[in-house]
Amino acid sequence: MTWEKKKGRVAAGLSxxxxxxxxxxxxxxxxxxxxxNYTRQEPGTxxxxxxxxxxxxxxxxxxGTDGNSGSPLASERQEGGRIRTDAAQAPSMAATVTNxxxxxxxxxxxxxxxxxxxxxxETAGPGMAHGDGGSGRAAGPGTDESAAPxxxxxxxxxxxxxxxxxxxxxxxxxxxxxxxxxxxxxxxRQSNTTIITREDIQTHRDQTVQEALQRVTxxxxxxxxxxxxxxxxxxxxxxxLILVDGQSLANAQGSGYGRGSVDLTSLPGVAAIDHIEVTKxxxxxxxxxxxxxxxxxxxxxxxxxxxxxxxxxTGSWGMxxxxxxxxxxxxxxxxxxxxxxxxRQYYAFPHGINTNRSRGDIFRQSxxxxxxQELTRDSSLTFKAYHQDYHGxxxxxxxxxxxxxxxxxxxxxxxxxxxxTNKVIERLINDYSLTYNFHTRSSQxxxxxxxxxxxxxxxxxxxxxxxxxxxxxxxxxxxxxxxxTAGAEWTEDMGTNYExxxxxxxxxxxxxxxxxxxxxxxxxxxxxxxIDDNSTFGLHRTPRLAMxxxxxxxxxxxxxxxxxxxxxxxNDQFYVTSSSRGREDLQPEEGYTQTLxxxxxxxxxxxxxxxxxxxxxxxxxxxxxxxxxxxxxxxxEEDKRGLELTWKQKVNDHWEWNxxxxxxxxxxxxxxxxxxxxxxxxxxxxxxxxxxxxxxxQASVDMTAGTGRNDTYYSNNSYVVWNGSVSYAASKDxxxxxxxxxxxxxxxxxxxxxxxxxxxxxxxxQKKF
Numbered sequence: 001m002t003w004e005k006k007k008g009r010v011a012a013g014l015s016x017x018x019x020x021x022x023x024x025x026x027x028x029x030x031x032x033x034x035x036x037n038y039t040r041q042e043p044g045t046x047x048x049x050x051x052x053x054x055x056x057x058x059x060x061x062x063x064g065t066d067g068n069s070g071s072p073l074a075s076e077r078q079e080g081g082r083i084r085t086d087a088a089q090a091p092s093m094a095a096t097v098t099n100x101x102x103x104x105x106x107x108x109x110x111x112x113x114x115x116x117x118x119x120x121x122e123t124a125g126p127g128m129a130h131g132d133g134g135s136g137r138a139a140g141p142g143t144d145e146s147a148a149p150x151x152x153x154x155x156x157x158x159x160x161x162x163x164x165x166x167x168x169x170x171x172x173x174x175x176x177x178x179x180x181x182x183x184x185x186x187x188x189r190q191s192n193t194t195i196i197t198r199e200d201i202q203t204h205r206d207q208t209v210q211e212a213l214q215r216v217t218x219x220x221x222x223x224x225x226x227x228x229x230x231x232x233x234x235x236x237x238x239x240x241l242i243l244v245d246g247q248s249l250a251n252a253q254g255s256g257y258g259r260g261s262v263d264l265t266s267l268p269g270v271a272a273i274d275h276i277e278v279t280k281x282x283x284x285x286x287x288x289x290x291x292x293x294x295x296x297x298x299x300x301x302x303x304x305x306x307x308x309x310x311x312x313x314t315g316s317w318g319m320x321x322x323x324x325x326x327x328x329x330x331x332x333x334x335x336x337x338x339x340x341x342x343x344r345q346y347y348a349f350p351h352g353i354n355t356n357r358s359r360g361d362i363f364r365q366s367x368x369x370x371x372x373q374e375l376t377r378d379s380s381l382t383f384k385a386y387h388q389d390y391h392g393x394x395x396x397x398x399x400x401x402x403x404x405x406x407x408x409x410x411x412x413x414x415x416x417x418x419x420x421t422n423k424v425i426e427r428l429i430n431d432y433s434l435t436y437n438f439h440t441r442s443s444q445x446x447x448x449x450x451x452x453x454x455x456x457x458x459x460x461x462x463x464x465x466x467x468x469x470x471x472x473x474x475x476x477x478x479x480x481x482x483x484x485t486a487g488a489e490w491t492e493d494m495g496t497n498y499e500x501x502x503x504x505x506x507x508x509x510x511x512x513x514x515x516x517x518x519x520x521x522x523x524x525x526x527x528x529x530x531i532d533d534n535s536t537f538g539l540h541r542t543p544r545l546a547m548x549x550x551x552x553x554x555x556x557x558x559x560x561x562x563x564x565x566x567x568x569x570x571n572d573q574f575y576v577t578s579s580s581r582g583r584e585d586l587q588p589e590e591g592y593t594q595t596l597x598x599x600x601x602x603x604x605x606x607x608x609x610x611x612x613x614x615x616x617x618x619x620x621x622x623x624x625x626x627x628x629x630x631x632x633x634x635x636x637e638e639d640k641r642g643l644e645l646t647w648k649q650k651v652n653d654h655w656e657w658n659x660x661x662x663x664x665x666x667x668x669x670x671x672x673x674x675x676x677x678x679x680x681x682x683x684x685x686x687x688x689x690x691x692x693x694x695x696x697x698q699a700s701v702d703m704t705a706g707t708g709r710n711d712t713y714y715s716n717n718s719y720v721v722w723n724g725s726v727s728y729a730a731s732k733d734x735x736x737x738x739x740x741x742x743x744x745x746x747x748x749x750x751x752x753x754x755x756x757x758x759x760x761x762x763x764x765x766q767k768k769f
Contacts (some may be wrong), residue, residue: 013435093242107186118212119190120641165536168746179318185600189560190526190546192218192294192611192644196276198301203691205725205737206765207321209276209298210264213374215689215702216278217660218644220682222258225360225394226347227439228425230750234280235613236640236664236680237565239589241283244268245384246594247433247451252493252507252571257751259621261569266429267298268386268457270570271311271325272368274301281595281613282544282562285513285530286473286487289565291543292593292615300370300384303327303334307596313764317357318345332374339367350747351416351715353405356758358395359422365389374440382435390427391583394459396420399715399753416715418754426458439475446474446485461499463576465570468492481519488512500582502574507567508535515544522550532565537588540565554601561594564617572632580630581622587634591617594624605650620668637669638677646687648689654694660687665748683708699726715755719748733768 196212206212210230215218222238223230232238242249250261276298306328311703315322321342328335345360367387374380398404400416433451446551452468473487490668493507515528528544544562566589575582606658620638624631644662651657663686667674689702701724711717722744727737737759745759 013694033330035599051387067432091606098228114273129533130367138635147239159427170319186554186601186607186644186687187557188524188548188550189599190524190548192280192595192597192609194278194614196278198230198274201273203693203727204702204723204724205727205739205762207275207762208264209270210266212270212276212706213264213278213296216640216688217646217687218280218521218662218685219684220262220280220706221750222260222681223756224257224754227344227362228265228360228392228394228565230264231255231258231262232258232264232296234278234293235593235615235640236666237615239290239292241287241291241295242267242298243287245300245473246297247449249453250467251455251465252467253463253495253497253571257623259566265390266388267621268300268321268368269338269340269366271309271323272300272336272342272370274299280544280611281615282560282593283715285515285528285542285544285562286288286485288511289530289532289540289562289564292564292589292591293567300368301327301336302330302370302372303336305329305486307768309766309768311764311766315762315763317347319343319760320763331365334372336370337368341365347757348418348760350745351755353400353416353418356420358397358419359393360395362392364389364392378439378441380437380440382437383433385432385436386429387431388427388429390425392425393422394425395422395754397753397755417753424458424556426456428454428456430454431528442475442477444475444485446472448472450658461497464496466494471716481704485512485517486514489693493570495574497571497575500571500577500580501571501576502576502585505570506535507570521615524548524550534567538565540588540590556600557596558597559594559596561592562590562595564615566590568621568632575632578629578763582632586621587619589617589619589621589639591615607648609647610643610645613641614642622668635668635670637667637674639667639674644685655690655692658688661685678710678713679752681709681714682706696729697726700724713752715747715753720744721746735766736764737766738763 001540010187014635041376067166086533160163186568195218196216201212204211205217208227210221210232212534213232214221218235220233220236221230222233231238232240232242238255238260240260240262249267250729252261252265253756254261254666255263276294276296278294280294283291287376308327311323311325311327312321319342321340323340325336325338327337342362344360344366347360348356348357351355365388367385369385370384371383372380373382394420398418398420400418402418404420405418426603429453431453433449435447437445437447439445449471450469452466454466455464457463468520469489469491471487471489474484476484476486478484489509489511493509495505496503510533511530513528513530515526517524517526523689525547526545528546530542530544532540532542534540542563542565546558546562547561548558550557554556568586568588571588573582582635593613593615595611595613597609599607599609601607615638617634617638621636622633624633642662642664644660646658646660649656662682664680664685665682666677666680668677669675684707686707687703688704689700691700692698703720703722705718705720707718710720722741723739724743725737725739725742729733729735740759740761742759747758749758750756
């Protein structure tokens, strides 16, 4: 038997084994739920349940008070590079798979590695008793009736006798965990997750989400015209799900290039952002099954005090912008409103052949609104709206060696850019959502949401897309060692492209999912299952299994595995012009992703984390641009492997530095076996940065570099870019800042034959009043 056949059988056997492990883990979760949480029902007893009986925590006791209200919660700030925030807010959804099962004093890290749907990244405060259920009762609110322990299951007769015998043989996991676990100093995550805090964004004076993301080890960006169109890659893959407060922003038509679904330039500005969660690899089943590279969750700020902020800046290339933000709170109502305007006349780059600048002009206006209304002590409404209106020009370039250039301008394999065309670009975005939040005083609230996202783009063609949907999710703390999350969703995608000859093409998707986080002392195991029913591609089941081992307060190791199901975008199937042709018979992309990683707090001031990953997909969708017309097609296979390491060092109260390395190796099979894919823009990635903080001054210098690039596809095989910023707090309410991007004026491209920005500067002022 050949090695290829053996490898196929091994892979198939491993896939079956992992599927079996997920289903067995789900069955084990059900068994432990009963074994640890049942109560004996005596003959003749009638038990009456209400809506809070199965909540597991956060229900009101017989006195009508909230079970968690007695927990002393602390308001903490960022320390040593880790998030410590106001614990009065609902904690991260991901925290359910970390150290959230204690019944004694606990300080947990901000996240377990999954994106949160709450307003902030959270930290359990002293004495916070996740899973304790407060008084341990879940009677009707404000009544005096007796109730069974919160989250219990009632059995009677011989079954209760049998369960008594089983439970006597099981260890008391909850109590043992309390004795074994010290207060952690590293998060007990189950995935490779980085948190970009509000303080990080302010220190580096980031103006966009893209600027913040590009400092994270392992993150790269495909960028055509800077500031106009760019798509992010995690683990070398642009199949990345981008969320705002847990809601997907995926564009059903897809991108003009690659497999990305959200243009970074369409995202809200940083004024309304509290923090950004970047999770690489397999994410939670609640966020869908197509995020091969990972998940980025942008968490917006919830207003808790009155404040207005005006920011203004100017800079290179006729660039200037203004942002006005107002937030406040009155009784049970809070709001945050942000409006901004940005202009740029052109952008420049080194090594131009016929010019060193592109029209690349920008005129962008945006409006962001968040309203929160507390309805009762245990419920609230959140309304959000986002509007963006953009007008400008993109560009098309030819490489220095292109045969389309005049013969006297050709330069064989030398870096250089020939501007061939400027193209009008217009974009209109109108998104809104309404969310009903319930059990808001519990550690893990549930929600019901309606959302409607609309985008109209003109870039050679007219693209119109609308996605609307309903989402429901709830959480149950079933005893001190188990947390269950379940939900359902319905979405409708609609797309139109007049020039590409499709109008009002629709697709519907229904999904249900569940995750069961089981804690066994130092181990936490989280099996999950998602079932999607797609109107075009039918029923698909995508299981996921994640686990972590918290060896001690300084070391955590984790692993995750998940199946992938990613249907073609609307453009992949229906886009038909004289130069490009989609195919309605395309198959969905399917496969798996897996990650193994660790976090190690070597010293109170030294932190090391690392991970390795592997993804393997079948029926990979690519556009074949070597034929005319260009055609969408399914490749046989795509295999990605890689690793990353990050070191963070705090020198003293004023200085800190970090360094990171990532490696990506991609192979694809178009029918002749797996071969190395030379189109990735950063096979070897390097990150480094130094930051200084004092009472009035903040400064930072960052380096990003890439090597191992194919210099027949890109302009060069390596690049190094340096960025720097400095700010001065003239008063408590006034900050002046300056920044320089690409200090060394490096010439390079992140997307094939589209030059990145050359050296540029900004100076600005921020005033609070």
